[in-house]
Amino acid sequence: MGKGDMKTKRGKIHKGTYGKHRPHKSKAAAVAPATQIKKSKKPDF
Numbered sequence: 854m855g856k857g858d859m860k861t862k863r864g865k866i867h868k869g870t871y872g873k874h875r876p877h878k879s880k881a882a883a884v885a886p887a888t889q890i891k892k893s894k895k896p897d898f
Contacts, residue, residue, distance in 0.1 A: 856867040865875040 854861060856864055858864040859868060859870075860874065862874045865872055871877055
């Protein structure tokens with residue numbers, strides 16, 4: 854459980870690799886703008 858253990862996040866950071874315990878950052882989540890909720894119009898009487 855240290856820098857030499859490739860099954861841990863710390864080991865992957867030390868080695869410079871990625872995997873299940875150290876995934877790449879998602880580009881879609883960072884780039885996608887916030888969507889606006891459409892308000893329903895109430896009929897005027």
